[in-house]
Amino acid sequence: MEKKTQKPQTDSPEKGKILSKPRIFFGLTFIVFSGVLALSFISYLMNWKSDQSQAGTMLDKSIQSSNIFGKLGDWLGNIFIFESIGIASFIVAFLFVVFGTMILKKKIFKPWMTFGHSLFFICWLPIFFGAITKGQGNAGVLSGVYGYQIMDSLNAIIGSVGLWLVLVVSIALYFILEFNLRPSSIKSKFNEINENTIGRVKSMMPNSSENFEADEELESEIQDSPSNVTVTDVCGNVKMQETAKPAKVSNEIQPSVNIETIVTPNQTSFEEIKRDSSSTLSLDLNTKPVIPVARPEEAFDMKPSTPSTDGIKFNVEVAPAVEILTDAEVHSNDLVEKHGLYDHRLDLPKFQMPTLDLLKDYGNEEISVNKEELEENKNKIVGLLKNFNVGIAEIKATIGPTVTLYEIVPEAGIRVSAIKKLQDDIALNLSALGIRIIAPMPGKGTIGIEVPRKNPTMVSMRSVIASQKFQNTDMDLPVVFGKTISNEVFMADLSKMPHLLMAGSTGQGKSVGINAILTSLLYKKHPSELKFVMVDPKKVELSLYSKIERHYLAKLPDSDDAIITDTHKVINTLNSLCVEMDQRYDLLKNAFCKNLKEYNKKFSERKLNPENGHRYLPYIVLVVDEFADLIMTAGKEVELPIARLAQLARAVGIHLIVATQRPSVNVITGMIKANFPARAAFRVISSVDSRTILDSPGADQLIGKGDMLYFNGNEILRLQCAFIDTPEVEKLAEFIGEQKGYASAFMLPEYVSEGAANSVGAFDPNEKDQLFDEAARIIVSTQQGSTSMLQRQLKLGYNRAGRIMDQLESSGIVGGFNGAKAREVLISDLNSLEQFLEDLRN
Numbered sequence: 101m102e103k104k105t106q107k108p109q110t111d112s113p114e115k116g117k118i119l120s121k122p123r124i125f126f127g128l129t130f131i132v133f134s135g136v137l138a139l140s141f142i143s144y145l146m147n148w149k150s151d152q153s154q155a156g157t158m159l160d161k162s163i164q165s166s167n168i169f170g171k172l173g174d175w176l177g178n179i180f181i182f183e184s185i186g187i188a189s190f191i192v193a194f195l196f197v198v199f200g201t202m203i204l205k206k207k208i209f210k211p212w213m214t215f216g217h218s219l220f221f222i223c224w225l226p227i228f229f230g231a232i233t234k235g236q237g238n239a240g241v242l243s244g245v246y247g248y249q250i251m252d253s254l255n256a257i258i259g260s261v262g263l264w265l266v267l268v269v270s271i272a273l274y275f276i277l278e279f280n281l282r283p284s285s286i287k288s289k290f291n292e293i294n295e296n297t298i299g300r301v302k303s304m305m306p307n308s309s310e311n312f313e314a315d316e317e318l319e320s321e322i323q324d325s326p327s328n329v330t331v332t333d334v335c336g337n338v339k340m341q342e343t344a345k346p347a348k349v350s351n352e353i354q355p356s357v358n359i360e361t362i363v364t365p366n367q368t369s370f371e372e373i374k375r376d377s378s379s380t381l382s383l384d385l386n387t388k389p390v391i392p393v394a395r396p397e398e399a400f401d402m403k404p405s406t407p408s409t410d411g412i413k414f415n416v417e418v419a420p421a422v423e424i425l426t427d428a429e430v431h432s433n434d435l436v437e438k439h440g441l442y443d444h445r446l447d448l449p450k451f452q453m454p455t456l457d458l459l460k461d462y463g464n465e466e467i468s469v470n471k472e473e474l475e476e477n478k479n480k481i482v483g484l485l486k487n488f489n490v491g492i493a494e495i496k497a498t499i500g501p502t503v504t505l506y507e508i509v510p511e512a513g514i515r516v517s518a519i520k521k522l523q524d525d526i527a528l529n530l531s532a533l534g535i536r537i538i539a540p541m542p543g544k545g546t547i548g549i550e551v552p553r554k555n556p557t558m559v560s561m562r563s564v565i566a567s568q569k570f571q572n573t574d575m576d577l578p579v580v581f582g583k584t585i586s587n588e589v590f591m592a593d594l595s596k597m598p599h600l601l602m603a604g605s606t607g608q609g610k611s612v613g614i615n616a617i618l619t620s621l622l623y624k625k626h627p628s629e630l631k632f633v634m635v636d637p638k639k640v641e642l643s644l645y646s647k648i649e650r651h652y653l654a655k656l657p658d659s660d661d662a663i664i665t666d667t668h669k670v671i672n673t674l675n676s677l678c679v680e681m682d683q684r685y686d687l688l689k690n691a692f693c694k695n696l697k698e699y700n701k702k703f704s705e706r707k708l709n710p711e712n713g714h715r716y717l718p719y720i721v722l723v724v725d726e727f728a729d730l731i732m733t734a735g736k737e738v739e740l741p742i743a744r745l746a747q748l749a750r751a752v753g754i755h756l757i758v759a760t761q762r763p764s765v766n767v768i769t770g771m772i773k774a775n776f777p778a779r780a781a782f783r784v785i786s787s788v789d790s791r792t793i794l795d796s797p798g799a800d801q802l803i804g805k806g807d808m809l810y811f812n813g814n815e816i817l818r819l820q821c822a823f824i825d826t827p828e829v830e831k832l833a834e835f836i837g838e839q840k841g842y843a844s845a846f847m848l849p850e851y852v853s854e855g856a857a858n859s860v861g862a863f864d865p866n867e868k869d870q871l872f873d874e875a876a877r878i879i880v881s882t883q884q885g886s887t888s889m890l891q892r893q894l895k896l897g898y899n900r901a902g903r904i905m906d907q908l909e910s911s912g913i914v915g916g917f918n919g920a921k922a923r924e925v926l927i928s929d930l931n932s933l934e935q936f937l938e939d940l941r942n
Contacts, residue, residue: 123203130200136169137176137193143168144177145187186244188225191218224270227251231263442704444628444716451651451839454623458831459562459824467499467557467587474504477530477551481506484529488522490514496546500585501820502556502807503534507546516540519547534803542815550585550818552803559583559806561616561824565623576697577630577719577755580620581613581780581810582822590819592812594621594721594757595697597778598750603763603793604782609806609821610759611641613780614723615829616822617757618645621721622832627651631846633673633722637729639665644826647833650841654720654848662845667733668915668924674741676851677722677754681745683849684717684752696753718846719753727760728767733921739769746775763793777813782806782821865940868907871896873937875904876913880933885914885923911940 147166167173180189195218201208226247233242234251243251254263445451474497482492491511498505510519516539527535530551538548564570564580567589577594584590594600600617604610621630631654636642642663645653653662656669656676664670684696691708693699696717699708708714722745724730730738746756758776760767763784781793783802790799794811802808806821869875871894878893879885885908890901905923908914913936915924927933 123205127200127203130196130203134193134196134200137180137196138190140167140169140173140176141181141189141193143173144181181244184244185222185246186226186229187242188222188244188247191222191225194218220274224267227254228267231255231267442706442716444700444704445626447842448627448651448840451627453626454832454835456562456566458835459565459828460560461562462558462560465501465557465560465563467501468555469499470553470555473554474499477504477506480529481508481526481549484522484526485519488518488525490518490522498586499553500587500818501559501583502803502805503550503552503585503818503820505585506549506551507541507544508549509546516547534801534807536798536801536818552807556805556820559820559822561619561822561828564589564822565620570620570623573624577721578620578624579617580822581616581808582806582820585818590810590817592778592810594755595719595750595753597755597812599746599756599776599778600758601768601773601776601779601793602757602759602782603768603779603784603789603799604759604761604808605784606761608782608784608802608804609808610761610782611725612806612823613782613808613821614641614725614757614759615824618723619824619829619832622648622652622836625719627841628716628718630719630721633677633720633848634663635670635673635722635724635730636663636665637667637670637726641725642723644829644833647837648841649837649845650843651836651839654846657847657850667730670730671734671737671741672851673848674722674738674745676848677720677749678741678744679849679851680720681749681752681754684754685748687714687717688752690714695751717753719755722754722756724756724758727758728762728764731767739772743771743775746772763789765792768792779811781809781811868911869900869904872904872907876908876933876937877930879908879914879925880927880930883925883928885925 144167165171165174167177169176180192181187185192195215198209198211198214202211226243227250228247230243230247230251234255251263254266258266478495478497482495485492485508491514492508493511494509496507498507508519510516520537520539523535523537526537526549527533532552534550534552536550538550540546541548559582564582567580569589569591570578570580573591575591575593575595578591579594579600580589580591582590594617602610602613604613618632630652632645632652633654634642634645646661646663649655649662655662655664656673659669659673664673688694688696688699690712691699691702691714693702696719700716702708703714703716724742742756742758745754749755756776758772763781779793781790781799781802783804784790784793784799787797787800790797793799794809794816796816798816799809806823808819808821810817810819875890875894878890882889885905887898887901887905890896890904891898894901896904905914909916909923913925913927913933915926918924927936
């Protein structure tokens with residue numbers, strides 16, 4: 101069969117992150133040349149008489165130049181300033197700087213806007229200086245030949261007054277267009293005030309003659325700007341008198357709107373429906389209705405007379421509803437037009453994304469096909485199934501990096517269960533570890549048998565990062581795991597998962613998988629778009645990322661280390677994330693947004709006011725390396741905030757990655773599993789653990805070294821996780837950490853536990869027990885905060901010992917209740933205790 105080969109890594113684009121040498125050379129050349137031009141022009145203007153006389157003596161060594169760049173400077177000054185555009189030549193030098201920054205891909209100037217302004221000044225500045233310096237000794241220097249000649253021609257044609265009139269009008273038009281000083285905006289505001297005034301007069305004087313004049317003005321305005329009124333408004337204007345009403349127009353014409361819905365594979369939201377607003381609503385009233393004035397005796401008549409409508413031509417054309425912007429949207433559009441979209445990367449504008457050079461190149465990773473191995477395994481599978489009376493109609497092999505998938509089509513009448521029972525027999529016959537049978541394969545009419553290869557191929561992190569699929573992805577939080585059995589790069593969007601649960605025995609690649617996830621996010625997201633909250637009970641697995649604290653990490657305000665290793669700080673951090681989640685939901689509610697992406701888009705379009713508390717919200721990813729240890733030490737105090745975050749935090753951009761060694765049911769409870777639809781399983785010890793993490797067997801048949809199963813709620817995929825070594829992670833962290841970062845890590849909201857809040861000021865030294873000091877010495881000397889030990893040592897009852905323990909907790913000698921475990925002792929030695937007790941007495 102045709103094999104799938106991977107494209108060489110050198111062909112993969114890096115999206116402009118690494119500038120080529122010619123681009124750097126030409127960019128710097130333009131910038132340096134602009135400096136040479138500017139200095140030459142300045143020196144020429146200071147000594148223009150002598151420099152002008154020396155401009156044509158380039159090869160005469162006997163003549164000494166006074167320009168800073170010698171005769172070259174004389175020549176440049178004479179060409180650009182005297183013989184061309186005068187002092188406007190400095191704009192040409194500035195344009196060379198713009199060209200250089202464009203080549204270097206530095207977004208310092210807006211090119212088209214800069215070119216437009218520069219062209220205006222190059223055209224009019226020489227003429228302006230020619231008019232100012234007319235008749236002076238330096239007339240041809242500041243304006244140049246171009247400016248002086250045009251000024252002289254205009255002066256001869258339209259005179260001095262006409263010349264200055266042209267200059268003033270040109271400058272005025274420039275500033276009007278630049279600062280958007282449109283008379284229509286002033287006129288519309290005046291019309292709005294005029295309409296409000298007329299409305300108030302009409303309401304105060306319903307029977308006066310001025311009312312009919314106001315009606316005539318409103319009718320003329322309706323014909324001029326029909327989009328500002330509706331049919332109902334016009335009908336309301338016709339009905340002026342309660343005693344004499346014209347015929348009421350009751351026909352309602354509903355516009356027909358064609359709605360086209362386009363759904364693409366990568367886009368599940370509906371397209372915005374746009375209505376055609378080219379047609380207008382027009383009212384043609386050739387003859388105004390004659391409305392009789394009621395006589396005094398008819399004022400109390402319950403049946404008012406109706407005027408005749410004969411001879412009135414009344415045409416109505418109803419256009420589709422025009423989209424009307426609110427005042428806030430109009431204001432936001434003005435801000436965007438003036439300042440552009442909000443750029444959240446401006447705090448770190450010079451931040452460079454990591455390059456591929458930081459990752460190790462392991463050489464050729466092309467899969468080699470061993471035909472002898474394939475033929476041998478095929479014959480063994482067919483022979484074994486034939487021995488058990490299982491006929492095969494067709495067999496196909498798909499070669500992956502570490503596993504070969506054999507797809508078989510059984511003959512008619514063969515039960516699938518008969519093949520699934522032969523898993524151990526096939527493994528024995530092939531002498532292979534990790535045989536996995538997929539019966540049937542999802543979406544196919546075949547049965548899959550996964551057989552490990554004798555010579556597996558490594559999947560490096562560099563190969564998947566450099567792939568076209570990863571470089572050109574439009575996912576919000578792209579996570580690249582590795583490659584599938586068919587040797588295709590496998591990616592997933594963490595924001596769509598929305599949380600990931602990982603499990604695997606020690607040494608099977610779980611920590612490497614976490615590093616691969618973090619690396620893929622660091623290669624795609626700017627520090628302003630992503631923050632990590634890292635929990636590492638092992639204290640050594642995630643410590644490499646401490647160097648990127650001021651760029652990507654988040655922590656509590658009173659915490660020294662951004663990577664959390666203490667169990668009590670983990671509890672406070674998780675509860676702080678819950679507070680952050682609630683605050684974000686309040687912001688989304690006030691902004692009328694359903695998720696973080698809509699909110700940030702609205703904020704970037706300047707539709708949300710920062711003075712109301714709105715801000716750009718980065719994604720927050722919580723990474724827990726060993727969840728089982730937290731459950732053993734903290735129990736419900738950790739499980740409850742984790743479950744709450746898993747249930748609610750997805751819409752506000754907070755996502756969880758939780759890893760554990762043994763996925764037992766007391767660690768991964770039903771509440772947690774229900775909110776973690778995406779799961780990644782490396783090799784585990786037993787099928788029970790596999791069922792716990794994946795709800796199906798198979799993880800116990802993996803071969804280790806990054807071999808994993810990924811479950812996204814639909815089907816289970818077998819992947820080979822990309823390999824990234826510790827030195828590669830160190831180089832990546834150093835590359836990011838050496839760049840300029842924020843002043844500190846991203847600060848999470850401060851959280852004060854209920855126990856700490858209740859204990860403040862609760863201890864009264866005057867009400868302490870007589871055995872308080874002795875009990876404190878026993879607790880500190882043994883470093884064990886146990887109520888039962890106080891009972892034994894002091895020969896007390898449980899109630900009194902419990903009261904003493906509560907007093908010790910309130911005073912700050914021991915920590916809070918910790919389940920079946922002893923309380924934590926907060927004072928380390930007896931000397932510190934004696935000082936503490938002395939302070940309590942005073």
